[in-house]
Amino acid sequence: MLAQYLPQILLALSIQTVGVLSPGPSVMLILGVATARGRAPAVLTAFGISCGSIVLATSVVLGIAVVLSEIAHAMTVMRIIGGLYLFWLAYKAFSKAVNPPPLELHAVAARSAARTAMSGFVLQVTNPKAIAFWLAIAAVGGVGHAPAPIIALFxxxxxxxxxxxHAAYALLLSAAPVRSLLVRFRSWVEGALGAFFVFAGYKLLTSGQR
Incomplete structure (x- = not known):
């Protein structure tokens, strides 16, 4: 049974891998968290992002992603939500660039951990880059008609x-040599992140205009 759907699964995962490894808003968020807060929060952010991927993968399986892509109002709402969230991230980054808060070197509390993971989740489910890659996966054919065990495996x-x-990015960017360099130029890093999020938010909000 698995052999029948294996080519589709491998193709979908290969497209997803390209999306994961190519830097975008999610990686930039991990970069900011790794710089300001260290390894554990960065990995938690990666976990939240991966949970967002569950939503996107399920949407592809159920055909929701394709349906939403055909509904202009739905895509407009998604663009607005995603754009505003990116602007909010830009505001936070610029604030840290102007007045950097103390580095968080202590253990992450449970409430803070949930909030950290949620920030990654929200970004992923509204991330135009991630959505575009999952629409590409939907275009080449998903596993929506497969038995439930195959869908669950996918x-x-x-x-x-x-x-x-994303955890690999988190571990790399929070490694001592890399983080020490990022912390040294923290204001510049946060400023660059803010500029990136503003640009990404602007492009997202204007992408539907002709």
Whole structure:
């Protein structure tokens, strides 16, 4: 049974891998968290992002992503939500660039951990880059007509693929040599992140205009 759907699963995961490894808003968010807060929060952010991938993978399986892409109002709402969230991230980054808060080197509290993971989740489900890659996966054919165990396996593999890729970024960017360099130029890093989020938000909000 698995062999019948394996080519589709591998193709979908390969497209997802390209999306995960190519830098975008999610990686930039991890960069900011790794710089300001260290390894554990960065990995938690990666976990939240990977949970967002579960939503996107499920949407592809159920055909929701394709349906939404055909509904102008739905895509407009998604663009507005995503754009405003990116602007909010830009505001936070610029604020840290002007007045950097103390570095958080202590253990992450449970409430803070949930909030950290949620920030990654919200960004991923409104991330235009991630949505575009998942629409590409939907275009080449998903596993929506497969038996439930195959669908569950596909969603699980998509989550693992996303978490491993984003966690690798988190571990790399929070490594002592890399982080010490980022902290040294923290204001510049936060300013660059703010500019990136403003640009990404602007492009997202204007992408539907002709």
């Amino acid at each position: 969603v699980l593999l998509a989550w693992i693929n996303s978490f491993v890729g």
